Amino acid sequence: MDIEWTGNNIENGQKYTTQILPTGLGTLLKNSYGNYFENVAIVRSQAESRIIAFGETKFTDQLIYNQPAGMGYGTIKVRDVSAGYVFLIYRTADDDGADLVGSLHFIALEKYKDLDKGIREWVLSLSKNDRKAFLSAVIGGTEETTTGVIRLRSMERDGVLKFPIISVNDADTKHLFDNRYGTGQSTVDGIIRATNRLLAGSTFVVSGYGWCGRGVAARAKGHGAHVIVCEVDPLKALEAVMDGYEVMPIAKVAPIGDIFCTLTGDINVIRKEHFLKMKDGAIVSNSGHFDVELELPALRKASVAQRMIRDFVEEFTLKDGRRIYVLAEGRLINLAAAEGHPSSVMDMSFANQALSAEYMAKEHAKLQKKVYPVPGPIDREIARLKLESMNVEIDTLTAEQEKYLSSWEMGT
Numbered sequence: 001m002d003i004e005w006t007g008n009n010i011e012n013g014q015k016y017t018t019q020i021l022p023t024g025l026g027t028l029l030k031n032s033y034g035n036y037f038e039n040v041a042i043v044r045s046q047a048e049s050r051i052i053a054f055g056e057t058k059f060t061d062q063l064i065y066n067q068p069a070g071m072g073y074g075t076i077k078v079r080d081v082s083a084g085y086v087f088l089i090y091r092t093a094d095d096d097g098a099d100l101v102g103s104l105h106f107i108a109l110e111k112y113k114d115l116d117k118g119i120r121e122w123v124l125s126l127s128k129n130d131r132k133a134f135l136s137a138v139i140g141g142t143e144e145t146t147t148g149v150i151r152l153r154s155m156e157r158d159g160v161l162k163f164p165i166i167s168v169n170d171a172d173t174k175h176l177f178d179n180r181y182g183t184g185q186s187t188v189d190g191i192i193r194a195t196n197r198l199l200a201g202s203t204f205v206v207s208g209y210g211w212c213g214r215g216v217a218a219r220a221k222g223h224g225a226h227v228i229v230c231e232v233d234p235l236k237a238l239e240a241v242m243d244g245y246e247v248m249p250i251a252k253v254a255p256i257g258d259i260f261c262t263l264t265g266d267i268n269v270i271r272k273e274h275f276l277k278m279k280d281g282a283i284v285s286n287s288g289h290f291d292v293e294l295e296l297p298a299l300r301k302a303s304v305a306q307r308m309i310r311d312f313v314e315e316f317t318l319k320d321g322r323r324i325y326v327l328a329e330g331r332l333i334n335l336a337a338a339e340g341h342p343s344s345v346m347d348m349s350f351a352n353q354a355l356s357a358e359y360m361a362k363e364h365a366k367l368q369k370k371v372y373p374v375p376g377p378i379d380r381e382i383a384r385l386k387l388e389s390m391n392v393e394i395d396t397l398t399a400e401q402e403k404y405l406s407s408w409e410m411g412t
Contacts, residue, residue: 101141102151105162108135140164140360140367142353144174146210147265147289152371164367166356171374173348173382175211182341183334184215187261187287188223190338194312194327195283197259200224205257207250208264208288209236216261216287217245228253250274259283261333262293272298280322284330291330299324312337351382 099116106114107123110131115123123131140163143149149169155161168174192199204225206217213229217240221227230250231237237247250270254277262269265288272295275284286293300306303316309325312333316324328336340346355378360367387394397405404410 099148101143101148101165102155104134104138105155105160107131108162109160135162138163139364140166142166142168142356142360143371144168144349144353145289146175146179146212149371150265156369156371161369161371164360164364164369165371166360167371167373168349168352168356171352171379171382173379173386174352174374177345178341178349179211180215180218182215182345183212183263183287184217184219186334186338186341187212187216187263187285188219190287190333190336191259191261191283191285191327194285194310194333194337195325197283199259202226202258203228203253203256205230205250205253205260206245207260207262207269207293209233209240210263212287213263214243216263217243220259221245225259228257251277254278257282260285262286263288264293265289267292268295269293271295272302275299275316275324276302276318278322278324281325283325283327285327285333286330287332287334289332294326294330296326296330299326348382348386351385352378355382 103115103119106112108131112120112124143152143165146169149167152161152165152167156165169179188199191197199220200223202225204217204220204227206213206220206227207230209217209229209231217227217229221244226246228246228248229237229240230253231240231247240247251274254270254274257278258281260270260278260282262285269288270284270293275295275298278284284294299316302318303324304319305315305317307315309315312328314326314329316326318324327333334340352374356374359375359378
C-alpha cells in the first residue's frame with residue numbers, strides 16, 4: 001500500500017511516496033488513548049523508532065509489533081507531520097482469507113452491505129460504470145489462506161465465482177510448512193510475548209488439529225506444556241491421539257485448561273458456556289482467522305468488569321470474581337503480539353504465489369471459473385529450490401529403480 005507524506009524536517013521538506021506495511025500499537029492506543037485517536041497505525045523505518053504524541057501526551061516505542069488488533073489492510077493517510085511526530089490515520093480495512101476477491105465479487109453483485117464500512121463508502125462514491133469495471137481486467141487470482149480457499153470453493157459451488165483461482169494454500173510446500181511450522185512458532189511466540197507466561201507445566205488447549213493446530217500443539221508440547229486437543233473430525237482427532245495428545249470436547253476441557261488457542265476457521269468455537277466454566281486466570285487466544293472463533297460479545301455481557309492489564313491482554317471479571325484473559329481482542333495472536341511467520345518459511349508461500357500468478361497469466365484462457373490446485377511441477381520445483389538454498393542434497397532414482405516403480409510385472 002502507498003503512503004504519502006510531507007513534513008518540515010523529513011528529508012528537507014521533500015515529498016515522498018513509499019510502500020510500507022503499517023505496524024502499530026493498536027491495543028495500547030485504543031484503550032489508553034482512545035479519546036485522542038481513531039484507528040491509528042504508527043510505523044517506523046528500519047533505522048529508527050518513531051515518537052508518537054498527542055499534545056503533551058508523548059510515548060515512544062520500537063514499533064516492532066505487527067498489525068494491531070482490530071485493524072486490517074487498507075489505505076493510510078497522514079493526518080499531521082511535524083518535528084518527528086507522525087500521525088497516520090487508518091481509513092479502510094480488509095483482512096485476508098479471500099477478502100479482496102470477496103470484496104470484488106460483492107461489488108460486482110451489488111452486495112454493498114457485505115463490504116467493510118470503509119470500502120463500502122468508497123465504492124458507493126463511484127459511478128455505476130466504475131463499479132462494473134472492477135472485474136473487467138481481472139484474469140484470475142491466487143489464495144493463500146485456508147479460510148479463503150473454503151470461501152472461494154463455496155463461491156464456485158454457488159456459481160458466483162467470476163474468474164479462476166489457484167489455491168496456493170493447498171500446495172504441499174505451503175500448508176505443510178507455512179501452516180505447521182510458521183503458525184506453530186509464531187502463535188506460541190505471540191502468546192509468550194503477550195503474557196510472559198511459562199508454558200512448562202501448564203495445560204495448553206488447542207482447538208482444531210489441522211496443519212496450523214498441529215504446529216501449535218507441537219510447539220506447546222516442546223515448551224513442556226500438557227497439550228489437549230479439541231476436534232470435530234474423527235480422523236484428525238485420531239491423529240492427535242496417535243501423536244500422543246489427549247483429546248476431549250471443549251466443554252470438558254474448559255474447567256482445566258490454563259491456555260486456550262483456537263485454530264479452526266469456524267465461528268463460536270469457545271462460547272459463553274465454556275467461558276463460564278474456565279478457571280480463574282485462564283488465558284484465551286485465537287490464531288485461526290477472525291475474532292469470531294471466540295464468542296466475545298457473550299463474554300462481555302457475562303462479565304462485571306473489563307480492563308487492559310498490559311498490551312494485548314484484556315481482563316474480564318465474572319460475577320463470582322474469576323478472571324479470564326483474552327489476548328489481542330480475539331484476533332490473530334501471531335500477528336497482533338508477535339511478528340508473523342519467519343521469512344525462511346514464508347519464502348515458499350510467496351514462491352507459490354509468484355509462480356502461480358505466472359501460470360495464471362499464461363494459462364488463464366484455458367481455465368474455467370473454478371478453484372484449481374497449484375500445478376504439481378511448481379510445487380516440486382519450489383521444494384527443490386528450497387533444499388538447494390539450504391545446501392541440502394538428496395538422492396535420485398536410478399533408471400532401474402524408475403522402471404521398477406512403474407512396472408507391474410517385476411516382483412511380487
